[in-house]
Amino acid sequence: MVIEAQGLTKRYGKVVAVEGLNLAIEAGEVYGLLGPNGSGKTTTILMLLGLTEPSAGTVRVLGFDPAREPLSLKRQVGYLPDSVGFYGEMTAWENLAYIARLNGLPKAEAERRMGRVLERMGLAEVADRPVSAFSRGMRQRLGLAEVLLKEPKVVILDEPTLGLDPEAAQEFLGMIRGLKAEGITVLLSSHLLHQVQAICDRVGLFHKGRLVLEGRVEELAQRVLGGAYRIRLEASPLEGLAERLGALPGVARVQLEGTGLRLEAAQDIRSQVARAVLEAGASLTSLVLEQPSLDEVYARYFQEVRHAA
């Protein structure tokens, strides 16, 4: 286990920011912390890094205790905060050089690495410009460059795509996927579910400081949505179709949606559905299998929580 937390709890006075968190992340995994605003994602990350002290529980990152061995830990763990800032009057190169010196890198080695990470993040041309003139996307890439400067084993990213336009966000996510290819363990937090879905091996869903759901995206979909396969169809007339389709084996639910229907099923039963529609005497205009999306898992989960309350 690269990251391990047991019973991790953080209280700010009466506010419980994180409660009884158990986390186990393996080497080479990309793990996504998901949750609405204020659900405790940032607090969890700060505790993993030893930047804030847990009220209870234990943490091990690469086997190090953040409270007792923060230096060894932080030498091998890169962190990109949610609101990343630089010294505006210094150039990108100077900002990186300062971080390299704080890491105790020898000058020659530092310059070699700086050149490489700036190149990799596509910032080589602007290395000598003051950071105050950088766009949000450039800053974010400079932040990732800085994280890579120490050649980390683990990278922790807090809302890495915050404030990036969709294209820049995709590009940035591509860079994060590149880290996985190098065998770096990645922990990232986000509330942009569809993005996380594309790059995370596993996700954990936070709600009010608790980790309420955890697993692979497909697993979660299966668990929360009841059926992992969603089939959308357009047909006319729709009268009586819903009942008919609901009676098919393996169908969890049928919903009227716009001019069509949406089914949830345990298997891919498109051919049976098509047959049932035609047998009912209706004409079928479209039939698609939708990929289960984390957004729905999320929406459904919180819907249920609200119902339960």
Place this chain on the structure above:
Amino acid sequence: MQPSLKGRREGSPWVGLWAVFFKEMADHLSSTRMRILEVLILFSAVGAVYAGAQTLRQTVSEDPFLLLRVFTAAQDPLPSFVAFLSFFLPLAAIALGFDAINGEYNRNTLSRVLAQPIYRDALLWGKFLAGLATLALILLALFLLVVGLSLIFLGVPPDGEEVGRALLFLLATLAYAGVWLGIALVCSVLFRSAATSALAAIAVWLFFALFWGIIAQLLAQAVAPYDPFNPESELRQAEALLAFSRVSPNTLYAEAIQAILNPGVRSLGPVLISQLQGALLGSPLPLGQSLLLAWPQLTGLIALTLLLFALAYVLFQRREVRA
């Protein structure tokens, strides 16, 4: 928060100290603030030498401590060099320190820096030492300017003892500036907004510069009321006044440099006739004796600096990294 309170931490708290120090030093030296301070330095050095020269021309040049006179001579409307320094240095120190920590918060750089393998100790010490070194540099520049200019215009080379006194004076002044740097550092941890922090530090400075004298007087009167039928009560009140006013770093500094720059001063505070028996009035004290006289004030200033630093340290360790 303070992870260090639980068990032993690995490694040295000084890792990264020099990286922080040199970065902050470079920041200070290239900042606009520094340009402004440099202009002030130049004006004050020229003013000091001018005032010194004017005064010396009017008095008989039999004075064995010519250089020290340049430091202390005032020529209306110019204040003496020493008076100017005790006014200017606290402001310079505040200018260098008021945004030390809150600046990192406001630029969102703190969590990034603290995610590097260093302790908070290194960050705070690095910033403090860089501020102190910058102030030392300012002082040294001023000192060399004044000595150089007075050599040119007055043509008198200072002798060994005078140089010794001048260097001691520099040291006392640095300790005094350190106190104000400490105050600025505490404010920079306490207040999230840089403007509030600067204002708070200046308010402390104004308080001691303008109001503490009056308050000390009132306190002394309350603690040791004057009784016209008891001659001792007057002395007791004077002593109480002195004790109260020594709470202010300004008083400590004023007394220290009085002893250092004025070899004729034999005692700080109220003097009894009995203490003067056997003393040759007006005969200068040797350097060692003057130093002994200023010693409590000097150590007081240094202790106050360390105390303020410790306060900033404790406050900073408890701060969350998140703004």
